[in-house]
Amino acid sequence: MADPSWLESLKSAKKSVLVQDGKRKIHCIFLDKKEMVEEYDVKTGDLLVRKWKKRKVLGGDGTWEFEVGEQFHASSLLNEDMLRESNTNPIFTRKDSKDCFQWRIRNLPYPVETYTVTADNDARCCIIRTSNKKYYKKFTIPDLDRIQLPIDQSAITFAHAHNTLIISYKKPPEIHKLEREIKAELQKINAMKEGDVECNPS
Numbered sequence: 001m002a003d004p005s006w007l008e009s010l011k012s013a014k015k016s017v018l019v020q021d022g023k024r025k026i027h028c029i030f031l032d033k034k035e036m037v038e039e040y041d042v043k044t045g046d047l048l049v050r051k052w053k054k055r056k057v058l059g060g061d062g063t064w065e066f067e068v069g070e071q072f073h074a075s076s077l078l079n080e081d082m083l084r085e086s087n088t089n090p091i092f093t094r095k096d097s098k099d100c101f102q103w104r105i106r107n108l109p110y111p112v113e114t115y116t117v118t119a120d121n122d123a124r125c126c127i128i129r130t131s132n133k134k135y136y137k138k139f140t141i142p143d144l145d146r147i148q149l150p151i152d153q154s155a156i157t158f159a160h161a162h163n164t165l166i167i168s169y170k171k172p173p174e175i176h177k178l179e180r181e182i183k184a185e186l187q188k189i190n191a192m193k194e195g196d197v198e199c200n201p202s
Contacts, residue, residue, distance in 0.1 A: 007185070010028065010182060013028040013030045013031070017189045024039070024040045025037065025038070026038045026040075026186055035052065037050070047068055048068070048069055051069070068094045069095065092104075104164055105128070107164075108135060108165045110160075112158075116128075119156060120151075125141075126138070126141065126169075147178060152172070
């Protein structure tokens with residue numbers, strides 16, 4: 001049975017909602033001062049962004065870490081003489097669908113038979129390997145960790161197209177149930193619209 005503590009933790013967090021640019025943006029501050037921001041498409045209800053920020057050990061704000069979605073890199077605004085990340089490096093991002101958790105790794109040119117994706121429940125992660133030893137990566141599924149569900153190898157599928165490896169993990173029934181409960185909880189919050197005066201989060 002799924003651990004209800006994540007939902008209870010979310011219920012007890014201070015929350016505020018802003019509707020802006022076609023997105024419903026939710027900001028949560030938990031009892032341990034950790035912050036979470038989620039962005040949903042207003043029309044489809046799809047989750048576009050989930051990011052986290054922890055306070056530093058010695059105090060002060062930390063940096064945002066993206067769990068879902070992609071951080072904007074203003075590399076195009078940099079002077080050409082400045083160092084910047086190569087645009088040929090593999091880029092790992094997550095963008096879910098209604099039925100699956102989904103990750104995309106761009107700039108991987110190898111054919112689909114080169115890849116294997118395996119679940120490692122001892123390490124609580126998935127591992128991507130290539131037979132040519134050109135790419136290796138471990139990644140976690142925080143949604144499963146939060147409610148203490150095992151990683152199911154049979155739920156993992158992957159495909160390759162346009163130099164992009166697409167990994168899908170079929171959401172188990174427990175995740176669908178939790179997502180419905182979370183959305184019901186978040187719908188209780190009155191949303192501000194762009195231009196409204198900010199009020200205290202509830």
